[in-house]
Amino acid sequence: MRHLLSIISVLTLSLSAVMAEEPATPPVKKEEPKAGAATDQKGPKMAKISKTDEEWKKSLTPEQYRVLRQKGTERAFSGEYAKSHDKGTYQCAGCGTELFSSDTKFDSGTGWPSFFAPVKDNVAAVTDDTHGMKRTEVICAKCSGHLGHVFDDGPKPTNLRYCINSVPIKLVPKEGEVKK
Numbered sequence: 001m002r003h004l005l006s007i008i009s010v011l012t013l014s015l016s017a018v019m020a021e022e023p024a025t026p027p028v029k030k031e032e033p034k035a036g037a038a039t040d041q042k043g044p045k046m047a048k049i050s051k052t053d054e055e056w057k058k059s060l061t062p063e064q065y066r067v068l069r070q071k072g073t074e075r076a077f078s079g080e081y082a083k084s085h086d087k088g089t090y091q092c093a094g095c096g097t098e099l100f101s102s103d104t105k106f107d108s109g110t111g112w113p114s115f116f117a118p119v120k121d122n123v124a125a126v127t128d129d130t131h132g133m134k135r136t137e138v139i140c141a142k143c144s145g146h147l148g149h150v151f152d153d154g155p156k157p158t159n160l161r162y163c164i165n166s167v168p169i170k171l172v173p174k175e176g177e178v179k180k
């Protein structure tokens, strides 16, 4: 019995190894580290926020709730940051986590704020098979709020395009750079 168990665990391990070796189709890091991969996390892992639906409804505007918690999408060119060139850090409207720097923002012409890189590991990626498409959804790593999607047709140096709604983020201007 013990022998059988060890065979099973070896099989499981090889299976996960095979899966881990498949070409990485999603262009960004997955939430879970690959089996056996070195954990290079610096410092304590980000504590997650979990609130009930009712609590989120109370703390968010109806539009923020629709995008962050119900994976809604704002109309192209309608968001307040679509064309913004203001300097600062974009934080999660749900929990205040720093998500994107204005230094990584670029004009993609899509009508949504676009970035080529997130702040550290503060943005997580999950597979999204809805609407008959295979896309990679991006969420806030702390509160799991929906932000948008990431595509691999972005500019250098990452070639990634984080296509983000304006509603779930808020720009905190850089200190000392007060808008006149």
Ligand SMILES: [Zn+2]
Residues within 6 Å of the ligand: 092, 093, 094, 095, 096, 097, 140, 141, 142, 143, 144, 145
């Ligand atoms: Zn958040």
